[in-house]
Amino acid sequence: VKLHTLAKSKGKLYFGTATDNPELTDTAYDAILDDGAMFGQITPGNSMKWDATEPTQGTFTWTGADQIVDLAQANGQILRGHNCVWYNQLPSWVTSTTWTAATLTSAIQTHCGTLVGHYKGQIYSWDVINEPFNDDGTWRSDVFYNTLGTTYVQIALEAARAADPDAKLYINDYNIEGPGAKATAMLNLVQTLKAASVPIDGIGFQSHFIVGELPSGIQTNFEAFTAQGVEIAITELDIRMTLPSTPALLAQQKKDYTTIISACQAVTGCVGVTVWDWTDKYSWVPSTFSGQGAACPWDENFIRKPAYDGIAIGF
Ligand code: XIL
Numbered sequence: 001v002k003l004h005t006l007a008k009s010k011g012k013l014y015f016g017t018a019t020d021n022p023e024l025t026d027t028a029y030d031a032i033l034d035d036g037a038m039f040g041q042i043t044p045g046n047s048m049k050w051d052a053t054e055p056t057q058g059t060f061t062w063t064g065a066d067q068i069v070d071l072a073q074a075n076g077q078i079l080r081g082h083n084c085v086w087y088n089q090l091p092s093w094v095t096s097t098t099w100t101a102a103t104l105t106s107a108i109q110t111h112c113g114t115l116v117g118h119y120k121g122q123i124y125s126w127d128v129i130n131e132p133f134n135d136d137g138t139w140r141s142d143v144f145y146n147t148l149g150t151t152y153v154q155i156a157l158e159a160a161r162a163a164d165p166d167a168k169l170y171i172n173d174y175n176i177e178g179p180g181a182k183a184t185a186m187l188n189l190v191q192t193l194k195a196a197s198v199p200i201d202g203i204g205f206q207s208h209f210i211v212g213e214l215p216s217g218i219q220t221n222f223e224a225f226t227a228q229g230v231e232i233a234i235t236e237l238d239i240r241m242t243l244p245s246t247p248a249l250l251a252q253q254k255k256d257y258t259t260i261i262s263a264c265q266a267v268t269g270c271v272g273v274t275v276w277d278w279t280d281k282y283s284w285v286p287s288t289f290s291g292q293g294a295a296c297p298w299d300e301n302f303i304r305k306p307a308y309d310g311i312a313i314g315f
Contacts, residue, residue: 004040010315014272016041042072043080049089078124084112085156086130087142109159117163125168137185161199172204178215204235211241218263226269236276238295245294254310261314
């Protein structure tokens with residue numbers, strides 16, 4: 001059974017994957033990526049980020065992002081845009097300019113409006129804001145918050161809405177999958193934005209997990225969000241382990257994939273699941289978390305792991 005077809009048959013909108021431009025020269029990789037029955041949705045892993053799309057203020061470069069948008073459209077796959085405003089992977093002009101509230105507001109409006117507008121009508125959902133909170137639920141100290149306070153969120157969301165009224169506008173973060181201070185902060189933000197009629201359609205739960213360490217209470221937490229009138233999605237799923245992988249770790253990983261997919265399946269407002277690339281060959285994990293890896297449902301030789309069956313069981 002192929003995973004997007006299965007997810008659709010169980011009432012979800014999509015099962016999808018992140019991908020990145022350098023991998024696309026790997027024809028064996030492409031053969032699986034391009035299968036719309038396996039992946040009904042694509043997220044560019046890097047090429048829509050601020051450093052890639054507006055490396056110099058006011059000069060936009062679309063080559064990488066367009067390549068992935070074109071690929072998804074050729075395969076009949078819907079797209080998640082990722083992302084407009086994030087503290088990371090910023091061009092140096094954003095981090096080095098001495099901003100005023102007015103000049104940074106204008107820069108955010110130009111960036112989000114131009115980026116979202118370039119793909120108007122072609123993107124199912126946009127991560128307009130990425131990773132706004134610290135793990136303790138306080139606001140992340142970055143150029144946006146430090147210059148504009150929490151108002152940068154509204155500024156970006158309104159610019160995105162104006163640029164593509166049909167795109168679902170999301171805020172996306174990690175360590176909000178289970179209940180806790182960070183999830184509460186995100187829930188409070190949703191309530192505040194809704195009360196102020198700021199456009200917000202969805203919350204993305206990145207879901208970068210560690211084998212055997214999934215939080216408890218995921219479904220209940222998901223329901224607390226959908227009860228506020230937003231949809232939700234699992235946006236960057238992977239479940240890493242300390243290498244080397246063993247049969248026992250792979251068996252636990254299978255269970256963990258089932259757990260998170262089941263939580264989405266149980267919540268009507270959870271629209272879909274995206275893995276943060278499908279093969280260990282191109283996972284971001286080993287280069288980011290030293291000594292860890294094997295986080296994806298396919299191994300580095302494109303062989304399905306037990307995790308694949310774990311996903312299928314969860315839907
Ligand atoms: C990662 C990419 O996968 C890497 O290739 C890049 O070097 C760093 O960023 N949360 C996010 C994603 O929202 O944008 C990150 O993607 C992974 C963590």
